Amino acid sequence: MTEAVPSYLSPTGQEIVFLLLGAVAVGSALLVVTTRQLVHAALWLVVCFGALAGGYLVLTAEFVAWVQVLIYVGAVVVLMLFGIMLTRAPIGRSADLDSGNRVVAAVVAVATAAILVTVVIDGFRTAYAPLTPGPGSARELGASVFATWVLPFEALSVLLLAALIGAIVLSRTDIPGGEPADPPDDLSRSTPPPDQTGGH
């Protein structure tokens, strides 16, 4: 983990690409929250996720990179776009997209970022790890997940299963039980709509 640190004044090609990808990710993330057009926000999110995946690739974490594209770009953003188009998706600027809390939100965001950056800088200081292709490949990752980290992995899958079953139970109105005193009409109205219960 700690090797001789090469000079920062002559960055390698990898480091330059990584910095550029980081700039793209931060820039598009800013556009996600500042754009006045709802669908454009979701599309900028695609750019942001793509830049993140590129960052993973540069760091030789190939598997994580493609999972990022498959899950976030391919599924989560499509789900969001579907949700937006199902409710309202006006073309052009929406006047009501600015929240009154935006100053507070900005403060919270900057504070969180500051904490994370301090922790990372404090934790690693000048530690330098040369990038060698291999540890991010599917074989290595699978071996470590199913050998070293098998208990957390199984615990997480049970947690996800519980969340899935919970979402199904919440969104279904034809399951008897729950509140026995209520007539069925009130029961169906008291359950939240399915699009709010789905999580990931």
Next chain:
Amino acid sequence: MLEVALSFVVILVVFLVLPLIIGQTEHKVMAHMQSRLGPMYAGRFHGWAQLIADGVKFAQKEDIVPAAADRRVFMIAPAVALIPYLVVLIVIPIDRDRVAVDLDLGLFFVLAVMGIGVLGSIMAGWASGNKYSVLGGMRSAAQLMSYELPLVLAASSVAMAAGTLSLPGIVEAWQWWWLPWQAIGAVVFFLAGLAELRRPPFDMPIAESEIIMGPMTEYTGMRFALFMLSEYAGIVVLSFLTTVLFLGGWHGPFLPGWLWTLLKVFLLAFVVIWFRVTYPRLREDQLQRLAWAVLVPLSLAQLALTGVVKVLT
């Protein structure tokens, strides 16, 4: 370096020529299945130049952007729909050691990049500023979300069987008895892939009798041609993938390997066309039921079967 550049040029040529050949085949096969002749005049011999003539016509047409559309998104959308299929081709092996880039995670790469293509049709649907387009875009999104799962599950069954995610590695490990062993997975993969391409009978998003042309309603000229090209490029990519994953790619007696791959690809493309002529369009609820109540359980059963056989042998 030169070899890589050369293979990219070959891939670009394949990407531009194969969809045209399949499009022309579709014209003729559909026509003969419906007791028609199809194109007969362009290029004299059985209308072989019909699609070239179509291309010239598309290039001459005015490129119209509707006043109510979101200009930039509207203009980017065809590229977003087309480019993923071009990128996918670089990891598909044609013959033993004939692949532009041998990615260790080839299968994952392919599935991830193919998922991006659907964003193009959602973007087009929304940006057109047309209610039929928005409906088509939403149907595309719903269809993608439900068919992505069986597609990935069926593909991972093969990866389990071969013990690798690299596409040349999977073909290398393939043996003839994988045909019956992975048959369910092959059918699920092919059907789910067809649904992702929005080809009939899964063409609810572009159902022309109710929502005109779905996301493509407002497109004209070259941009419309790009959408058409992406549909046929999608058929090429799906046929290649099914060949490589389930039909053993270059394996086969007598003929050279690349010819076997192409033969299998054209056979599958013929099946795609055959499906279009044979089956009526599925209704939206039938579509969703097929994905969740049939294909997902089948692909899970295939995964279990693969696991059991893999442990026993």
